[in-house]
Amino acid sequence: MNQHEFIKGTLSTIVLRLLSDKGPMYGYEITREVRQRSGEKILLKEGSLYPALRKMLSDGILYTYTETVENRTRVYYAVTDSGKVREAEQTTALLNFISIVEELLNPPTQSGYA
Amino acid sequence: MNQHEFIKGTLSTIVLRLLSDKGPMYGYEITREVRQRSGEKILLKEGSLYPALRKMLSDGILYTYTETVENRTRVYYAVTDSGKVREAEQTTALLNFISIVEELLNPPTQSGYA
DNA sequence: TTATAATATATAGTTATTCTATGTATGTTT
DNA sequence: AAACATACATAGAATAACTATATATTATAA
Numbered sequence: 579m580n581q582h583e584f585i586k587g588t589l590s591t592i593v594l595r596l597l598s599d600k601g602p603m604y605g606y607e608i609t610r611e612v613r614q615r616s617g618e619k620i621l622l623k624e625g626s627l628y629p630a631l632r633k634m635l636s637d638g639i640l641y642t643y644t645e646t647v648e649n650r651t652r653v654y655y656a657v658t659d660s661g662k663v664r665e666a667e668q669t670t671a672l673l674n675f676i677s678i679v680e681e682l683l684n685p686p687t688q689s690g691y692a
Numbered sequence: 693m694n695q696h697e698f699i700k701g702t703l704s705t706i707v708l709r710l711l712s713d714k715g716p717m718y719g720y721e722i723t724r725e726v727r728q729r730s731g732e733k734i735l736l737k738e739g740s741l742y743p744a745l746r747k748m749l750s751d752g753i754l755y756t757y758t759e760t761v762e763n764r765t766r767v768y769y770a771v772t773d774s775g776k777v778r779e780a781e782q783t784t785a786l787l788n789f790i791s792i793v794e795e796l797l798n799p800p801t802q803s804g805y806a
Numbered sequence: 807t808t809a810t811a812a813t814a815t816a817t818a819g820t821t822a823t824t825c826t827a828t829g830t831a832t833g834t835t836t
Numbered sequence: 837a838a839a840c841a842t843a844c845a846t847a848g849a850a851t852a853a854c855t856a857t858a859t860a861t862t863a864t865a866a
């Protein structure tokens with residue numbers, strides 16, 4: 579995600595939300611899904627994704643299992659029970675933060691117009 | 693802004709927007725205004741604000757002048773012409789990014805409800 | 807009167823996160 | 837044969853925000 583640095587701090591929430599929503603996914607699949615769902619706007623890099631996934635693993639909010647399909651190993655990442663709690667918390671917190679930022683960006687000089 | 697790290701990447705846009713909207717402000721005033729406008733949710737720290745302001749100065753999107761009120765020096769930060777252009781760009785980009793994130797966070801399984 | 811809080815500035819150093827660049831390996835298409 | 841897509845991953849750089857600290861004045865509270 580080079581095109582804007584707004585992603586910082588939101589990446590793990592987005593990934594966690596995606597895994598909660600779609601079920602277990604493997605890394606490469608996550609990058610494609612985020613790219614597709616964002617209309618090619620958010621291009622997740624491996625150098626961002628894998629460290630983020632490893633942190634979530636060590637935090638106990640994800641776990642992994644592997645499958646081999648056509649000689650290619652896939653490492654699936656899935657949400658743990660505590661991860662589900664965290665997902666709800668973080669999603670709510672991010673949406674709250676977003677609404678605050680939207681208010682801050684809305685020019686008060688324009689409010690008052692009918 | 694310790695309570696959530698979502699701020700990362702958005703701080704300078706918020707400050708730039710605020711200065712564009714309210715006119716020149718001094719550092720301490722900015723922290724109070726952001727705190728107040730955000731309903732005490734975003735608590736800007738000096739260690740975050742002043743480095744951010746200095747970066748914007750060196751980028752040429754802000755300039756400063758000083759005033760002394762009751763023996764206290766105030767360093768006012770104001771938006772340059774190129775800063776006005778940047779403000780419009782960054783604000784639009786942030787709002788676009790926000791709408792993408794909102795879409796990503798919206799569970800597609802829930803869409804379809806009336 | 808002394809201490810604390812509010813006003814006002816700012817920096818040094820730490821931590822955390824994302825990115826660039828790179829590396830491995832297989833299968834498919836040109 | 838080369839390039840591209842699939843699939844993993846890491847090392848090191850860059851950046852941004854934070855904690856903690858420092859200075860100084862004025863106002864308030866104990």
